[in-house]
Structure formats: structure tokens, C-alpha cells
Amino acid sequence: MPSAQSQSTSSDGSARYETHEHDVIIIGAGGAGLRAAIEASALGLDVGLICKSLLGKAHTVMAEGGVAAALGNVEPKDNWKVHFRDTMKGGRYLNQWRMAQLHAMEAPDRVNELEEWGALFDRTADGRILQRNFGGHKYPRLAHVGDRTGLEMIRTLQQHGIHTGMKVYMECTVTRLLTTPGSGGGSGAPGASGQEEGDAVAGAFGYWRESGRFVLFRAKAVVLATGGIGRAFQINSNSWECTGDGQALAYLAGAELMDMEFMQFHPTGMVWPPSVRGTLITEGVRGEGGTLRNKDQKRIMFDYIHPLYANETAPTEEEADRWLALSTSGKMDKNVRRTPDLLPRDIVARAIHAEVKAGRGSPHGGVFLDIATRRTAADIKRKLPAMYHQFKELGDVDITKEPMEVGPTAHYTMGGIRVDPETQQTRVRGLFAAGECAAGMHGANRLGGNSLSDLLVFGRIAGLHAGRHAKERSGLPSLDLGQIEDAAREALAPFERSSGPNPFALHEELKDAMQTYVGIIRTEEDLSEGLRRLEALRERAGTIRIDGNRHYNAGWHETIDMRNLLIVSEAMARAAVLRKESRGAHARDDFPDTDKEHFAKVNIVSRKHGDTMEVREVPLPPIPGEIKQVLEEE
Amino acid sequence: MAAHPGSNGSKAKAAKLRVFRGTAAGGDFQNYEVETYPGMVVLDAIHDIQAKQSPDLAVRWNCKAGRCGSCSAEVNGKPRLMCMTRMSAYPEGEPITVTPMRAFPIIKDLVTDVSWNFEMAKKIPPFKPRPRDADGNWRMQQIDIDRIQEFRKCIECFLCQNVCHVVRDHQKKEVFSGPRFLIHLATLDMHPLDTLDRREMVKRDFGVGFCNITKCCTEVCPEHITITDNGIIPLKERIADDHYDPVRWLLRKVAGKPRAHKVPAQPTEAGKTADISGRHRVDGGNGKGELER
Ligand SMILES: Cc1cc2nc3c(=O)[nH]c(=O)nc-3n(C[C@H](O)[C@H](O)[C@H](O)COP(=O)(O)OP(=O)(O)OC[C@H]3O[C@@H](n4cnc5c(N)ncnc54)[C@H](O)[C@@H]3O)c2cc1C
Ligand code: SF4
Ligand code: SF4
Ligand code: FES
Numbered sequence: 001m002p003s004a005q006s007q008s009t010s011s012d013g014s015a016r017y018e019t020h021e022h023d024v025i026i027i028g029a030g031g032a033g034l035r036a037a038i039e040a041s042a043l044g045l046d047v048g049l050i051c052k053s054l055l056g057k058a059h060t061v062m063a064e065g066g067v068a069a070a071l072g073n074v075e076p077k078d079n080w081k082v083h084f085r086d087t088m089k090g091g092r093y094l095n096q097w098r099m100a101q102l103h104a105m106e107a108p109d110r111v112n113e114l115e116e117w118g119a120l121f122d123r124t125a126d127g128r129i130l131q132r133n134f135g136g137h138k139y140p141r142l143a144h145v146g147d148r149t150g151l152e153m154i155r156t157l158q159q160h161g162i163h164t165g166m167k168v169y170m171e172c173t174v175t176r177l178l179t180t181p182g183s184g185g186g187s188g189a190p191g192a193s194g195q196e197e198g199d200a201v202a203g204a205f206g207y208w209r210e211s212g213r214f215v216l217f218r219a220k221a222v223v224l225a226t227g228g229i230g231r232a233f234q235i236n237s238n239s240w241e242c243t244g245d246g247q248a249l250a251y252l253a254g255a256e257l258m259d260m261e262f263m264q265f266h267p268t269g270m271v272w273p274p275s276v277r278g279t280l281i282t283e284g285v286r287g288e289g290g291t292l293r294n295k296d297q298k299r300i301m302f303d304y305i306h307p308l309y310a311n312e313t314a315p316t317e318e319e320a321d322r323w324l325a326l327s328t329s330g331k332m333d334k335n336v337r338r339t340p341d342l343l344p345r346d347i348v349a350r351a352i353h354a355e356v357k358a359g360r361g362s363p364h365g366g367v368f369l370d371i372a373t374r375r376t377a378a379d380i381k382r383k384l385p386a387m388y389h390q391f392k393e394l395g396d397v398d399i400t401k402e403p404m405e406v407g408p409t410a411h412y413t414m415g416g417i418r419v420d421p422e423t424q425q426t427r428v429r430g431l432f433a434a435g436e437c438a439a440g441m442h443g444a445n446r447l448g449g450n451s452l453s454d455l456l457v458f459g460r461i462a463g464l465h466a467g468r469h470a471k472e473r474s475g476l477p478s479l480d481l482g483q484i485e486d487a488a489r490e491a492l493a494p495f496e497r498s499s500g501p502n503p504f505a506l507h508e509e510l511k512d513a514m515q516t517y518v519g520i521i522r523t524e525e526d527l528s529e530g531l532r533r534l535e536a537l538r539e540r541a542g543t544i545r546i547d548g549n550r551h552y553n554a555g556w557h558e559t560i561d562m563r564n565l566l567i568v569s570e571a572m573a574r575a576a577v578l579r580k581e582s583r584g585a586h587a588r589d590d591f592p593d594t595d596k597e598h599f600a601k602v603n604i605v606s607r608k609h610g611d612t613m614e615v616r617e618v619p620l621p622p623i624p625g626e627i628k629q630v631l632e633e634e
Numbered sequence: 635m636a637a638h639p640g641s642n643g644s645k646a647k648a649a650k651l652r653v654f655r656g657t658a659a660g661g662d663f664q665n666y667e668v669e670t671y672p673g674m675v676v677l678d679a680i681h682d683i684q685a686k687q688s689p690d691l692a693v694r695w696n697c698k699a700g701r702c703g704s705c706s707a708e709v710n711g712k713p714r715l716m717c718m719t720r721m722s723a724y725p726e727g728e729p730i731t732v733t734p735m736r737a738f739p740i741i742k743d744l745v746t747d748v749s750w751n752f753e754m755a756k757k758i759p760p761f762k763p764r765p766r767d768a769d770g771n772w773r774m775q776q777i778d779i780d781r782i783q784e785f786r787k788c789i790e791c792f793l794c795q796n797v798c799h800v801v802r803d804h805q806k807k808e809v810f811s812g813p814r815f816l817i818h819l820a821t822l823d824m825h826p827l828d829t830l831d832r833r834e835m836v837k838r839d840f841g842v843g844f845c846n847i848t849k850c851c852t853e854v855c856p857e858h859i860t861i862t863d864n865g866i867i868p869l870k871e872r873i874a875d876d877h878y879d880p881v882r883w884l885l886r887k888v889a890g891k892p893r894a895h896k897v898p899a900q901p902t903e904a905g906k907t908a909d910i911s912g913r914h915r916v917d918g919g920n921g922k923g924e925l926e927r
Pocket of ligand 1: 027028031033058059061063066172228237434435455
């Protein structure tokens, strides 16, 4: 079906604005969005894919270490059950079990499918897809291409996707979702998570970055795949796009956010020079044998073995090194345990934080990551070429000769839009979400490699169910002109003010507030101060003034992103106040223990209520007996 | 205002920049001064200008880590990724000139219209693998894919397209795909699993014959892909020999082991390709993806 540009003269706004109609629109062209679009197109539907940068540039392109899937190519003992157990344990059992199960079961098919579309992963000696070790994964599980796995993935999906008939709208930013009140027909089943019925989605409102002109999309179903919110923090590893747009769009349209307190700080970001502070160093460095040391050259991780992982972690350097030698040669021995350098990210990040705080850090406030003494220069250049270049060109460090200096960097958000685990549908009927902007799969802490697989598995599921939803509906939902006019007014307001603050300066202040008060270690007092600052920033953001015209105007774009960042930051701080325990990525100095009674059994959910954000606890869905059994096997 | 990354106690130095400001209709250079800090790259300087002096300065970037290929521009006339170009590489005190890529139409300031590349990508018939092995895997030896993995490092920065004189000669943009897509075609041609024979197209539609091996593309590639020697020259040779000896081509293609026969590629089915709009559209949804230029 060819996509139609509406000629309608009705009072729904399509006469006034450039309008495009599709069965399904996908907002976001990272791994999740592309995979969703491919799936919906495969159902024979007319699909529009919208992204705010050029096609193929989405944040997914930066992913380095690999995609997790229990293919069992390197360790035949691996299977979905082990992957599922690792994922739940890594998430400290706050994951939606059904999502973790679907993910572990379907990831191998999704990775194999990429190969069918042209991806070229590194190979095992017998010619199959090679897999590497990563934190929290019991067996070598990450399919990879050197340290540029995300590039391989996005290019493969892009090259496959552009031949499926979808229409791509590049450099086009969505600022509002449009909804139809009440029950708009269709079969938007209330989710298994017990979310009751709400409004139905009708489309989206946005602008072309180039011209600044507004554009309207009408669709029967919408998938959000807009990625993360790393740009809320001073030190982060994320691309500029990660401003929480999808989470904010969904929230404003009446959907819920969940698990927002869980922000992953990746343990190894660059700390020097200032220009690249926060830029990621893949966990693959430790997967290939890299070790973390303090200024006295002592390997630090043996002092920070979490009780949950004590049974499976080597307590001595000797055993840790033996494990590495065995596992990289594909000969595992169950009596030799993993190195603590590969403990899950929350544990390693806090260990580094503690070493630095105790005065045992490196000259620029991190710790040392050493691969130079562990592998040959040729190995390092072959297995970690991008890291080698990154340090050589940006840090004046030759990692085949010297250690790197590393420290925690805001990296990934486990929280996001609350979805039904089977279908990825939100509380708003016809509105789906997948990838980093959705919540539930990773619980309190994500394992490395589990995001790229999440994008593929849930991108596909969201595309499938959005497609089915669209097929069940005969016509496009009606639009509400009032919503459209409000969206236009909201976007243009900064041009109409005579004076006001600079959006870039406000963004810096926001990052500073989040880093300082809602960062890696939290207290009630800090969080309250953080919320006060966010409130003040929100008021000032409402008075920003923009000069110039709408033609590719960076300041204007930044202003629109600020609204989204403020919403997700507030949700994060509020959820963090409510969770009075330490678990996974959420660490409270005033509640250092993990609470096995109350907080082990609830997720925290936020939702728009008039002009305020309502935050509440919801019980975790019960785990059926046979799944409990899988969790208890060892 | 929050601590600037540079304000770590060290004495700040100033750098001068001359940045092109304007649109397709015309423009001029504007001079700026920014404070430098350790490790600063040209993209940092541009961001600093945006934040403190000209918030409407247009620049494309995503990752600031040399991974997305968005921030391509010319620095002192040389094609560069701005995020991988250190300020300290240039003589102190002399102004650094930053201009948009030359081969593509200007949208605004440092941002150019690279949509031609996306149109070209669509014309290439996609990968078509042979069936899987009996156990559901596809076996490939690392050594047989090393070379094409090199090509797949491409981040689509289009700097090679920007320097290629054939691309700059706009007449040829219809019949020459440029080095970026020649290495993509080489990837497909050398892919051990692919079954489609694109040789005719490589000559006819993608103009491999226009390349006269100046190697300018290889010189600017930020991923250090040896575009010409490893990609284009072998592609030219394969097409030339195989013109006379298709059996030899097939054997070489499958690394010594003949497998499935290649089938000639058809022009991609109309209406099955994506319609990619990077600029506001004028095509009224005719499915052809005409872009406003
Ligand atoms: C440096 C780095 C390395 C990583 N390495 C790994 C790894 O090895 N393994 C792993 O599993 N994970 C890794 N991750 C995490 C993983 O890359 C991300 O979680 C994942 O790529 C997110 O993909 P996504 O599809 O959800 O969104 P993204 O890739 O972030 O894409 C978001 C898309 O939404 C679009 N968009 C956003 N807002 C709007 C809007 N308002 N309007 C229109 N479009 C919009 C954007 O343009 C973009 O196309 C890494 C992350 C980083 C930062
Ligand atoms: S070698 Fe060929 S493709 Fe490369 S720049 Fe020269 S003419 Fe263009
Ligand atoms: S081949 Fe190199 S220069 Fe050309 S687009 Fe790819 S990365 Fe850029
Ligand atoms: S911003 Fe991504 S390559 Fe420069």
C-alpha cells in the first residue's frame, strides 16, 4: 500500500500541516526501531520510520562488546535457561520474568537472522559465530565483531530494511504523541501486567530539523524506540539523541514509566582528557583479560565480591587467571571460577567509586585498566581495534603498552516505559515501546550484551503486535485539532519571548544537578535537593528564548529536548526517593542493605496526574512454579 | 553555570576559528575565539561556540567518539571527522578554518545534504545468502571474512565520497556510486554466502570504470579502510577477468569451494525499496522518494 499524503480538509489539522498516513509508525531507528519496522513491513503493512538523525547514526551504532544469545557455540552447556538465570540474577530479581524468559529463548534466533541479512560476526575455529565472555554471563555468550558490534548490527538492519518498502523520515523529531480519548475500538488488550484501559494513540506531531516545519503523522499503531536518557548526566557515554524523548512522549500521552530509579553507571568510561570524559571503554577489554588495578598496582576486584556471586567467583588471582586461560581456549572446568573483574556492572562501578574515594585512585580520579601486560600487542589490536584507536587518537595512550585510566560513566537506563511483557503495548492502546526506552527486561541492573539482544527480540515483538493491532482496525483514529494546536504552540513559544535563559547553559545545570544529587550513590537529602533543583530548572526552561529562525536551529532543538530530560530526571529522582534500599544500580547511602521483604517485591511506577507526577509501588507479577524451578536449578 | 570540562585549574588558552555560516543561497566566514582545554577536538570548539556565542550554528554529530560518521566537515580544507580532530594538531595562534563538505549541497552552516548517498544505497540489490548448512549454521572461516570485515568498518561518514573527483563532477553522480558503495559492492561480491551476481551492475549502474585509482578516498578514510587497494582494484580485476572466465570467478568467490550458482541481479523491484526523506518532502508520497535539492 503506498503511503498517502492526506488531502483531507477536515478540522483535524491535516489540512494545515504536512501530513503522512501509515498503518504503523515507528519512532526511532536504532536497533529496536529498525527491527520493529522490518517486522511490521513483513506483515504487508505500510510502515513509516521516523528518526531525529540520519539513518544508520542512531546510538546503537556505538555499541561495542557484543550481543548476548545462548547459541552455545563456544560452551555447549549454554542454553536459554542459563541465560535467563543470569539475567534475573543480574537484575536482582526485579525483572519482569516473562520478558527475561522471552528474551533468553528468542535471542539466538534473532542473532542467526542477522547473519541471514548479511551480518558478519567473528568466527569460531570451526566457522560458527564466536562468543566472548562478559560480566554476569556464566558462559562466553556475546556474539561480536571486534569492538564494533553495534555498527554491524545497525548496518545490517538498515541494509535489509531499506529493501522492505518502509518509508524513512530522517532528521525529523517527534515532540508530541496524539491520542483519541476513551475506547477508540480495536483490541488493545489490557496488559498481563494488569494495566487498565486508557486512551488510544492516533499519531504523532513533529518537525523537520532542517526546515523547522511541522509535520503530522497519522497511524493505527505507534512504536516508540527512542533509546535512553544518558544526556541527563554530566559524565555519560551516550550520543546526543539520548534525551529520554520516548519516555517523555509516552508519559505525556498517559502511559506509565517504571523502574526509573535504576540508572546504570558503566564502570569503565574514559576519565582523561576532559574532552572525552565519559566516553565508553567496552567491557570486552575485561572479557579479553583486562584487569582493574589501583594506584598501588593491586587488583581491586577481589575485595568487592558480592555475596550473591561468591560461589562462582575466583577468590585468588591464580584461579582467576586460570579461568581466563581456559575460557578463551574454549575448555571450561567447573572447578575453576570466573575472575571478579567480570562481576556485574553495578558491583564493579561501586568498587571503583570506593577505591577512588579511599584515595587509591589514578592521577585523574579513576583506576587503571590494564590489558597491556595481559595480551600481546597483536591480540589487542585485533580484538579491540576501536579501543586501541580511541586511546591513541584521543588520549595519547598506547593501550598495548600502558594501562588505561577509567571511571564510572552514566550509560544505560533499565527503567522506561511500562509495557505488557507479551506484546510490548503500553497503557495507551495502540502505543508500543521497545528497546532501551521500554522497561522491565533488565530489572535493577542490565548485563552487558543484553541490550543489543533486547532490541532485536522486543523490537520484533513490538513490530509484530503493533502490526496486528493495525490490521484489526479499519480506519485511522480521528485526530483532535486542539492537541495539534497545543503542540505547535508549545514548540514555537521560545521564539516568542523577548528574553530568557540559554538552553545550552540550562542543560549543563541539569546534568550537574543529576550527577551530583541523583548519581551513583544516593541519599534522601541529596535526592530532595536534586528535586528542588529540577523544579527550579523546569520553571526556567519554560522561559527559554531562542534567536534566529527555525532553519536547522540547534538552540531550538536543545530547548525541546530539555522538556523531555526534565521529565525523565524527575521520574528518576522521585523513584529513587521511594526505594529505600540498595539494589542493583540503585545505591542508597542511608539504606545500604537490600530489603528482602518489601522492596524485593515491588516495582516503582510513575504517571502523569494533572500537573503532578504520581509515583507508586506496584507488586511484581508472580512467578509460575516451573519458572521458579528454572531459577533454582544450578 | 556548571563546571566546564576545561576548568580544572589549568590556565586556559584561546584558539581562533573561522567557521562558514550560511545556506545554499550563500554565506560567509565568521570568526570566533574559544578557550581550549586538554584533549579538545574541533567538535568541542564548535559546541562551545553554539553554547556561548551562536546557538543557531548548525552542525551534525551524534557520538563524539568517531563511531557514527555524522560530524564530517573540512578542517583547513582537509576532510575530517570533527570529533576525532584534536585542536592541538594545528599551529597555535593561527585560525582554524571549518567548512562543510564540498561535494554535497549545503543545508546550513556545516550541515550538508547527503541524501544522494542514501539514494545510491537503495539501488544496490541486497544480500542473498545460500541455504544454511544441515545443522542450521553457516560455516565461514575467519580468514575468508577478514577482508570484508575491514570494509564493514565503514561508518558512512562520506568523506571518501567528498574527496572523490568523480563524485565532485556532479554529472557523474547518476552513474557512479562513489568509493563508499564500491566497497559495499565489493563486500557483497566477496561475501562467502552471497549468491547474487552484481557484476553487470557494478559496471553499468555503479560506474566502477570511472575510478582511476587516485586513492584520495583511501587517504581520508577515518576507519583506515584500504578502499582502493583492497576493495576497488580487486573489484575491477574480478570484473575484467571474469568477463572472460566466469568459472574462475565463481571458484574464487567461494574460496575454492564451488557452492550455489550466482544468479544475475535484477534492478530492485519498484516500490520495494524504502523511501528516505532527509529533507522536507515535495514528492507528495509518490513512492519514488524524490528529494528536494
Ligand atoms: C558506547 C556504548 C556501547 C554499548 N555497547 C553495548 C554492547 O556491547 N552490548 C549491548 O548489548 N549494549 C550496548 N550498549 C547499549 C546499547 O547500545 C543501547 O542500549 C541500544 O543501542 C539502544 O538502542 P535503541 O534501539 O533502544 O535506541 P537508540 O539506538 O538510542 O535509537 C534511538 C532512535 O530514536 C530516535 N529518536 C529519539 N528521539 C526521537 C524523537 N523525539 N523523534 C524521532 N526520533 C527520535 C533516534 O534518532 C534514534 O534513531 C552500549 C551503549 C553505549 C553508549
Ligand atoms: S581511487 Fe577511485 S574512488 Fe577513490 S577517490 Fe580516486 S577515483 Fe574516486
Ligand atoms: S569508506 Fe571510510 S571514508 Fe568512506 S564512508 Fe566509509 S568510513 Fe567514511
Ligand atoms: S560525532 Fe560520531 S563520528 Fe563524529
